[in-house]
Amino acid sequence: MEYRVVIPAAGQGKRMKAGKNKLLLELNNCPVIIHTLRVFDRDPACRGIYLAIHPGDRKTLQDLIRRFNIQKVVKLVDGGEERQHSVYNALLEIDEGIVLVHDGARPFIKQATIHHLTEEAESSGAAIAAVPVKDTIKKVKGGTVEETIERSSLWMVQTPQAFRLPLLKRAHSEAAENGFLGTDDASLAERIGIDVSVVESDYDNIKLTTPEDLYFAEAIVKKQEEMSGGNKYV
Numbered sequence: 001m002e003y004r005v006v007i008p009a010a011g012q013g014k015r016m017k018a019g020k021n022k023l024l025l026e027l028n029n030c031p032v033i034i035h036t037l038r039v040f041d042r043d044p045a046c047r048g049i050y051l052a053i054h055p056g057d058r059k060t061l062q063d064l065i066r067r068f069n070i071q072k073v074v075k076l077v078d079g080g081e082e083r084q085h086s087v088y089n090a091l092l093e094i095d096e097g098i099v100l101v102h103d104g105a106r107p108f109i110k111q112a113t114i115h116h117l118t119e120e121a122e123s124s125g126a127a128i129a130a131v132p133v134k135d136t137i138k139k140v141k142g143g144t145v146e147e148t149i150e151r152s153s154l155w156m157v158q159t160p161q162a163f164r165l166p167l168l169k170r171a172h173s174e175a176a177e178n179g180f181l182g183t184d185d186a187s188l189a190e191r192i193g194i195d196v197s198v199v200e201s202d203y204d205n206i207k208l209t210t211p212e213d214l215y216f217a218e219a220i221v222k223k224q225e226e227m228s229g230g231n232k233y234v
């Protein structure tokens with residue numbers, strides 16, 4: 001199932017405290033954003049990458065895309081103040097088909113998950129990657145436990161999130177009209193009554209958010225290289 005992908009990459013990485021966009025940090029001598037772009041660039045089903053960027057990173061990203069021979073970036077779009085604005089700006093450049101939204105900061109997404117999501121979005125309209133919560137989750141107020149939340153129905157939501165394009169455009173435009181800001185794209189669809197399917201992903205698909213995530217990322221890169229004899233994208 002062919003698709004196009006929006007990759008929001010316009011953040012500042014404040015929680016990473018790297019002093020620059022965390023997507024430019026290197027894992028195994030290759031910037032995080034290139035790891036992410038390569039997964040889609042090497043997927044025959046991907047018909048185009050729409051990258052939302054901070055204007056200050058444009059030249060750097062153009063150079064990296066050229067240096068690492070990434071072929072499928074159709075457009076570098078200026079991002080916005082929040083992730084949601086960045087995604088919407090890129091979305092407006094796409095006209096047809098199934099669209100995925102995938103964080104630039106999640107470099108370990110697997111092609112199998114992408115394909116499962118695109119098929120699910122084609123049949124149901126909207127599908128997200130997620131994994132079951134492993135820890136016990138409690139609601140805390142003022143330092144005291146209010147409630148232990150039943151865990152069996154709790155999932156940690158990731159990206160990619162896949163949609164039929166008109167549905168996601170409507171979800172974004174209605175959110176913008178109503179001043180609603182969500183932390184993911186599915187929440188914009190949920191609020192206008194759209195059912196969102198869940199596709200079970202894996203725990204390697206981490207988002208690089210805080211400094212300790214880099215230790216996990218190094219370990220995942222190493223594991224993937226060992227498993228694939230040096231080529232983690234096959």
Ligand SMILES: Nc1ccn([C@@H]2O[C@H](COP(=O)(O)OP(=O)(O)OP(=O)(O)O)[C@@H](O)[C@H]2O)c(=O)n1
Binds near residue numbers: 014023052082086104
């Ligand atoms: N205005 C923004 C904010 C975030 N992102 C992107 O959305 C993804 C997920 O966001 P997050 O991990 O929160 O990244 P940052 O916003 O960079 O991090 P922080 O919140 O710590 O500043 C990242 O690929 C990030 O580049 C974006 O395109 N535009």
Ligand SMILES: C[C@](O)(CO)[C@H](O)COP(=O)(O)O
Binds near residue numbers: 103159
């Ligand atoms: C979209 C997301 O990655 C799903 O887990 C997440 O919600 C992004 O949120 P953040 O606040 O930008 O980390």
